[in-house]
Amino acid sequence: xxxxxxxxxxxxxxxxxxxxxxxKRWAGRALAEFEVSSGRREEILSSLVADALCLxxxxxxxxxxxxxxxxxxxxxxxxxCQRLDSGDVRHRSARLRSYVDVSVQAKALRAFxxxxxxxxxxxxxxxxxxxxxxxxxxxSRPSLLAHTELLxxxxxxxxxxxxxxxxxxxxxxxxxxxxxxxxxxxxxxEDGVRAGELDGTNYDLSDKFCPMPFTHLSTGHKxxxxxxxxxxxxxxxxxxVLDAPSADAVWNxxxxxxxxxxxxxxxxxxxxxxxxxxxxxxxxxxxxxITDPFLRRYIDERSVVLEEVPQMVELNxxxxxxxxxxxxxxxxxxxxxxxxxxxxxxxxRVILPLLRKVNGQSYISGGGEAFASKHxxxxxxxxxxxxxxxxxxxxxxxxxxxxAERWRQFPDLxxxxxxxxxxxxxxxxxxxxxxRPPGKWPTLMKNLELMAEMRRAGSLRRLQINFVVxxxxxxxxxxxxxxxxxxxxxxxxxxxxxxxGAYAEGxxxxxxxxxxxxxxxxxxxxxxxxxxxxxxxxxxxxLMPLLPEVVxxxxxxxxxxxxxxxxxxxxxxxxxDAQRGITPK
Numbered sequence: 106x107x108x109x110x111x112x113x114x115x116x117x118x119x120x121x122x123x124x125x126x127x128x129k130r131w132a133g134r135a136l137a138e139f140e141v142s143s144g145r146r147e148e149i150l151s152s153l154v155a156d157a158l159c160l161x162x163x164x165x166x167x168x169x170x171x172x173x174x175x176x177x178x179x180x181x182x183x184x185x186c187q188r189l190d191s192g193d194v195r196h197r198s199a200r201l202r203s204y205v206d207v208s209v210q211a212k213a214l215r216a217f218x219x220x221x222x223x224x225x226x227x228x229x230x231x232x233x234x235x236x237x238x239x240x241x242x243x244x245s246r247p248s249l250l251a252h253t254e255l256l257x258x259x260x261x262x263x264x265x266x267x268x269x270x271x272x273x274x275x276x277x278x279x280x281x282x283x284x285x286x287x288x289x290x291x292x293x294x295e296d297g298v299r300a301g302e303l304d305g306t307n308y309d310l311s312d313k314f315c316p317m318p319f320t321h322l323s324t325g326h327k328x329x330x331x332x333x334x335x336x337x338x339x340x341x342x343x344x345x346v347l348d349a350p351s352a353d354a355v356w357n358x359x360x361x362x363x364x365x366x367x368x369x370x371x372x373x374x375x376x377x378x379x380x381x382x383x384x385x386x387x388x389x390x391x392x393x394x395i396t397d398p399f400l401r402r403y404i405d406e407r408s409v410v411l412e413e414v415p416q417m418v419e420l421n422x423x424x425x426x427x428x429x430x431x432x433x434x435x436x437x438x439x440x441x442x443x444x445x446x447x448x449x450x451x452x453x454r455v456i457l458p459l460l461r462k463v464n465g466q467s468y469i470s471g472g473g474e475a476f477a478s479k480h481x482x483x484x485x486x487x488x489x490x491x492x493x494x495x496x497x498x499x500x501x502x503x504x505x506x507x508x509a510e511r512w513r514q515f516p517d518l519x520x521x522x523x524x525x526x527x528x529x530x531x532x533x534x535x536x537x538x539x540x541r542p543p544g545k546w547p548t549l550m551k552n553l554e555l556m557a558e559m560r561r562a563g564s565l566r567r568l569q570i571n572f573v574v575x576x577x578x579x580x581x582x583x584x585x586x587x588x589x590x591x592x593x594x595x596x597x598x599x600x601x602x603x604x605x606g607a608y609a610e611g612x613x614x615x616x617x618x619x620x621x622x623x624x625x626x627x628x629x630x631x632x633x634x635x636x637x638x639x640x641x642x643x644x645x646x647x648l649m650p651l652l653p654e655v656v657x658x659x660x661x662x663x664x665x666x667x668x669x670x671x672x673x674x675x676x677x678x679x680x681x682d683a684q685r686g687i688t689p690k
Contacts, residue, residue, distance in 0.1 A: 135216040156185035168225035179241040186213040203340040211250035305385035311371035313389040323419035352459035362409035386649035399668035416465030421472030448480035464495035476506040497523035532584035600647040
C-alpha cells in the first residue's frame with residue numbers, strides 16, 4: 106500500500122517535471138522570436154513558463170466532462186499575452202511600433218495557441234484556440250490578428266478576410282491588421298479569386314514617391330509627432346513635442362530617418378495602404394515625375410536627415426473641444442491644469458521656435474477645437490506677421506465659438522490665416538445637432554455667415570467647409586454643396602468616416618456608408634457621381650478610392666509633386682477661381 110502511494114507520488118512528480126521541461130523548451134523557442142531589453146530575459150522566460158503551465162491546466166479542465174470555464178481560459182490567455190507586451194519586448198519582425206500596436210500580444214497569442222493546440226480541448230489545431238477566444242471575447246484585437254494568420258495558413262481565405270475586416274472596423278489604424286489583409290488578398294489572387302487591380306494593397310510602390318515625410322510634421326495624442334499629414338496614415342511616432350529638447354530632435358529623429366528611407370527604397374513599410382487616400386487610389390507620382398527642386402534634391406541625394414524645417418506643421422495634440430462628435434469622441438474633453446502646463450512649456454521650447462522658421466503652413470487643429478483650447482489660443486495670440494513672416498495658418502474650427510467678439514480678441518489672426526476651414530458634417534439643423542452635440546445650428550449659421558462676409562470683403566484669404574461622410578448624413582451631400590455655393594466658399598471638402606477607437610465594431614459598420622459592404626453604399630456612389638459634384642469647389646480627393654473610374658483615371662495631384670502645400674493649394678484654387686469667373690483681388 107505504501108509502495109503504491111510512493112510510486113503514485115513519483116509518477117505525479119515525473120508528469121509535472123515532464124510538463125515543466127516541455128514548457129521551458131517551448132518558452133525558449135517562443136522568446137527567440139522577440140527582442141528583450143533591460144536584462145529582463147530570464148524574468149520574462151520564467152513568466153512565460155508559469156503562464157504556459159497554468160493555461161495547460163485550464164485547457165485540460167475544458168476537456169474534462171465539459172468542466173472548466175471558457176471565459177476564464179480566454180481571459181487568462183489574453184492576460185498572459187499582455188504581460189509580455191511591455192516596453193522591453195519587441196517582435197523581431199517589427200522595426201517600429203505604432204501607437205495602436207498589439208503585435209507583441211498577437212505574436213505571443215500565436216505562440217501560446219501552438220503550445221496549447223495538442224490539448225484534448227483543441228484537437229491539435231491552434232485555430233481552435235483563437236476561435237474559442239473570439240467566441241468569448243469577440244472584440245479582442247490580438248485574437249482577431251492571430252486567428253486571421255492561422256486562417257491564412259490554412260487557406261481559409263474568405264474567413265480570413267472577414268475576420269481581419271472586423272479588426273479594422275474596431276481599429277482602422279492598426280498596421281498589423283492592414284498587413285494581414287494584404288496577405289489574405291494576395292493569397293486570394295494566387296487562387297484566382299480576386300483581381301485586385303483597384304486594391305491599394307496590390308499597388309506597386311517600388312518607383313513611387315510621397316513628399317509627406319519630407320515636408321509634413323503632425324502632432325497627435327499626448328504630443329507624439331508623425332512625419333505625414335495624417336497620423337493614421339503613418340502611425341509611427343518620430344518623437345514627442347511635449348518632452349523633446351528641440352523641434353529638430355523630433356523632425357530628424359532616427360524613426361523619421363527610417364520612414365524617409367522606406368520611401369526612397371520604395372517599400373513604404375510604415376504607410377497605410379488602406380487609409381492613405383493617395384495609396385488606396387493609386388495616385389502617388391513616380392520619382393521621375395518630381396521636378397520640384399527641394400524634392401528632387403531629396404530624391405537624388407536620398408536625404409533622410411533634412412536641413413530644412415517642415416513646410417507644414419500640423420498641431421493636433423490638445424484634444425480639448427466644446428463638442429463631442431461621435432465620429433471623434435464619446436465625451437467633451439478639456440485639458441487639465443497639469444496638461445496645460447506641459448503644453449505651455451512645449452509651446453515655448455519647441456512649437457513657437459519651429460513656427461518662426463516655417464515657410465509654409467501650420468494646421469490647427471484636427472484633434473480638437475482651437476478656440477476651446479487655452480493652449481491653442483495662446484499660440485494664435487502669439488502669431489503675427491513680423492515675427493512669423495513665412496507662416497500661414499490652415500485653421501480648422503467647428504465654428505461655434507468664432508463669434509464677432511472672438512475675432513476682436515485676435516486682431517492679428519486674419520492676416521495669419523491662409524485657409525479657414527469649418528467642420529459641419531450636415532446640411533440640416535436636426536442632422537447637425539445629432540452628429541455634433543451639443544452644437545447648435547443657428548449659432549453655426551450666424552458665425553458662418555460672418556465668415557462668408559469676411560471672405561467676400563477680402564479679409565479672409567480662403568474659406569472651406571468640411572463634411573465627414575457617414576450613414577446619417579450622406580443623403581445631404583448635395584444640399585451641403587448648395588450651402589457652400591450659397592456662402593461662396595472656396596472649397597467643400599469631403600472625407601471618409603474612420604474608426605480611431607470611438608466606435609464599437611457594430612456601430613461603426615452601421616455608420617460607415619463608405620464601406621463597399623454597407624447596404625447603402627451604392628446609393629452613396631450614385632450621389633458622388635452626380636453632376637452636382639462636378640462643381641469646381643467640390644473636393645472629394647479623400648474619397649478617391651471609392652470610385653473605380655477615379656482610381657483608373659490619369660488624375661494628377663499637384664499636392665504630391667511640390668514641396669509647398671501652399672503653392673499647390675494656390676494653383677488649385679486659382680484654377681477654381683478661373684472656372685467660376687472670379688478675378689483675384
